[in-house]
Amino acid sequence: MIYTVQVKVMPLKDLLDPQGKAVMGGLKNLGITNVADVRIGKHIDLQVEAATKEEAVAIAEEATKKLLANAVMEYFEIEVKERLTS
């Protein structure tokens, strides 16, 4: 069975996010002033082959901890979105 697992990797809330600050400056220059804060991270879609949903999440978590996220600077959230046909 193939599961679509979505991983969201964001900069830790206590850290500065220079990319987000740059985007906020850009929005102000475009005349969009209602945005109070911007934070930018990564969104990763994984197609995981696994027998169960739990196994798919475990594989995605291993992949995220080993490669996709840097725990010193980022936190992550994992969500299984849908089940595709086998």
Add this chain to the structure above:
Amino acid sequence: MIYTVQVKVMPLKDLLDPQGKAVMGGLKNLGITNVADVRIGKHIDLQVEAATKEEAVAIAEEATKKLLANAVMEYFEIEVKERLTS
């Protein structure tokens, strides 16, 4: 009222995603072989000041079309996640 709006910006499905391909190679080198495909995009959290949820979405959509996403190469999804206190 401040709304937290989440914007997901992903490479179009028909286009190659070199970053995703590189991560897939990295996962194989780490011994994680159950991942069939990886696609990587951006996740953006906006704090939007608006009177209604619909207005918040409209502002986020304008910001995304003007600055955050490149419609030639990317598609986006907008989701209002929660309502914070004013």
